[in-house]
Amino acid sequence: xxxxxxxxxxxxxxxxxxxxxxxxxxxxxxxxxxxxxxxxxxxxxxxxxxxxxxxxxxxxxxxxxxxxxxxxxxxxxxxxxxxxxxxxxxxxxxxxxxxxxxxxxxxxxxxxxxxxxxxxxxxxxxxxxxxxxxxxxxxxxxxxxxxxxxxxxxxxxxxxxxxxxxxxxxxxxxxxxxxxxxxxxxxxxxxxxxxxxxxxxxxxxxxxxxxxxxxxxxxxxxxxxxxxxxxxxxxxxxxxxxxxxxxxxxxxxxxxxxxxxxxxxxxxxxxxxxxxxxxxxxxxxxxxxxxxxxxxxxxxxxxxxxxxxxxxxxxxxxxxxxxxxxxxxxxxxxxxxxxxxxxx
Numbered sequence: 001x002x003x004x005x006x007x008x009x010x011x012x013x014x015x016x017x018x019x020x021x022x023x024x025x026x027x028x029x030x031x032x033x034x035x036x037x038x039x040x041x042x043x044x045x046x047x048x049x050x051x052x053x054x055x056x057x058x059x060x061x062x063x064x065x066x067x068x069x070x071x072x073x074x075x076x077x078x079x080x081x082x083x084x085x086x087x088x089x090x091x092x093x094x095x096x097x098x099x100x101x102x103x104x105x106x107x108x109x110x111x112x113x114x115x116x117x118x119x120x121x122x123x124x125x126x127x128x129x130x131x132x133x134x135x136x137x138x139x140x141x142x143x144x145x146x147x148x149x150x151x152x153x154x155x156x157x158x159x160x161x162x163x164x165x166x167x168x169x170x171x172x173x174x175x176x177x178x179x180x181x182x183x184x185x186x187x188x189x190x191x192x193x194x195x196x197x198x199x200x201x202x203x204x205x206x207x208x209x210x211x212x213x214x215x216x217x218x219x220x221x222x223x224x225x226x227x228x229x230x231x232x233x234x235x236x237x238x239x240x241x242x243x244x245x246x247x248x249x250x251x252x253x254x255x256x257x258x259x260x261x262x263x264x265x266x267x268x269x270x271x272x273x274x275x276x277x278x279x280x281x282x283x284x285x286x287x288x289x290x291x292x293x294x295x296x297x298x299x300x301x302x303x304x305x306x307x308x309x310x311x312x313x314x315x316x317x318x319x320x321x322x323x324x325x326x327x328x329x330x331x332x333x334x335x336x337x338x339x340x341x342x343x344x
Contacts, residue, residue, distance in 0.1 A: 026324050028052070032331045041336050045072035048316065048332045052325070054239045055083040056316045058336060059259035061267055062344070063309035067260065073317075076237045078246060087236040088222065088256050089315045091300050092293030095254035096191050098210050098265070101274060102198055103141055104283035105213055108276070111201050114138035114286065118145075121197050130176040137197070139180050140190040141286045146176035149187040168192065207255075218268055223257040230256060238297020241320035247297035254295075259313040262302050266290070267311050270304040294319070299326060301333045308344045312337055 032051050038044045045056045055073035062068070069085035106112040118140070119126045119133040126132045129147055139145040150156060153170035161167040171189040178185060198206035207225035215223050224230050227249070235256065238247035257265075268274035270289050293300035301314045314333045319325050 026327070029324060029327050029331065032328055037335060037338060037342075039339070041068070041070050041339055042072070044332060044336050044339060045070050048328070049073040051328055051332075052241075052318065053316045053328075053332075054318045055236060056314070056332070057083060057085055057087060057089065057236070057259050058315075059085065059263045059311075059313040060340060061263045061311040062340065067263070069260070074237065076246070077239065078237075083236070086222070086258050086260065088224070088230055088234045088258060089236050089300065089317075090238065090248075090251075090293075090295055090298045091255050091257050091262060091302075092295040092298060093188070093254070094262060094291045094293040094300055094302050097269060097287070097291050097302075098214060098255065099191055099194055099198070099206065100141055100287035101214060101269065101279075101283060102206060102210055103137070103194065104275070104279045104286065106198065106201065106209075107282050108279045112137060112197070114141075114282075118193070121200070122193070125172075128172045130174070131180050134180045136180070137194070138286055140194055143184055143186050143190055144181050145187065145190055146178040146180050146183070146185060147171060147187050147189045147193075148174045148177055149185070150189050150192070164192070164196075214265070214274060218264055218274065220257070220261045220264060223255060223261045223265070225255055227256065236315065236317050238295070238317045239319075240297055241318065241325070251296055259315055262300075263311045263313045266302050266304055266313070270306075270311075294326065299329050301329065305337060305340075308341055310337075310340060310344075312340065 028051055035047065038047060041058055041060065045058060048056050049072050053073060054077050055075060056071065058070040060068040071083040071085045073083045075081045075083045075087055103112060107114055114137050116137055117133055118129060118135040121137070131146060135145045135147065140147070148171045150167055150170040156170050161170065168189070195206045198209060202209055227235070232248065235248045240247060265274065272280045275283065290303040292302070297317060297319055299316050299319060304311050312333070314329065314336065316329050
């Protein structure tokens with residue numbers, strides 16, 4: 001089912017891309033941007049649904065005020081279940097923030113070294129990943145390794161990998177994107193290797209380490225490492241334009257969490273309370289304090305806004321072939337932040 005569905009999405013994307021290359025004016029983006037700013041966050045979410053999102057969730061943690069929860073559209077379109085603020089969601093690359101925190105903790109503890117190379121940690125990859133003897137752990141965390149991104153392989157979507165090894169194979173035996181440390185290139189391969197490295201060093205799953213060192217101390221009971229750990233009905237459905245099927249059971253999506261849990265974590269990341277002594281200095285030298293996530297059917301934005309001391313998390317469950325839904329999500333998010341600033 002997964003392979004068949006992925007190929008269908010890939011075919012729609014190819015057809016759509018051809019049409020788009022001939023003529024496409026994103027009037028929906030212009031319209032979403034120029035509309036008068038609503039007075040409330042809820043009204044902005046309802047606007048987002050009118051623009052084409054199936055469902056949206058927003059969590060706002062503004063210092064000195066109770067946390068605010070918003071939802072609009074569908075949690076499950078087929079069964080007509082309305083969106084709910086406490087739904088679980090595939091947070092995709094926001095997972096990288098948790099992994100980077102784990103790296104900082106292990107570096108402080110002396111179990112990892114930012115200066116050791118990929119060749120040192122994974123000698124079996126020498127000759128399979130170019131410059132393995134020059135790529136350091138720090139470069140990998142910062143996306144400055146030059147290791148190709150496995151999702152950019154031409155066969156990734158048309159012939160999706162069945163397991164982690166097949167996923168890694170799509171990044172092996174290829175020329176480097178650039179010399180290590182000389183440029184920036186976002187690559188999911190970096191973080192797959194980092195997660196494997198943490199597993200190797202610890203002798204158990206990096207997800208267990210994240211649970212023990214991050215989730216439990218922050219009392220985050222609605223953050224999980226796998227779909228197998230949750231009641232699937234609690235996961236918000238995901239949709240790809242042109243495909244009728246619900247994608248909640250497709251694609252791993254990395255970690256799964258509620259918007260509230262992501263918001264609590266992001267607050268702790270930015271105020272430093274997720275760290276023990278000496279760990280935040282290491283983290284600040286290697287990674288960022290905000291992130292976005294994108295997976296077929298799922299988009300997420302997590303950011304702390306220092307000027308208003310506010311965390312804003314946005315989830316929306318619709319993606320499409322030409323990517324304008326991502327631009328639309330950013331427009332909605334920025335308008336929500338403007339509304340909050342006006343009310344501050």
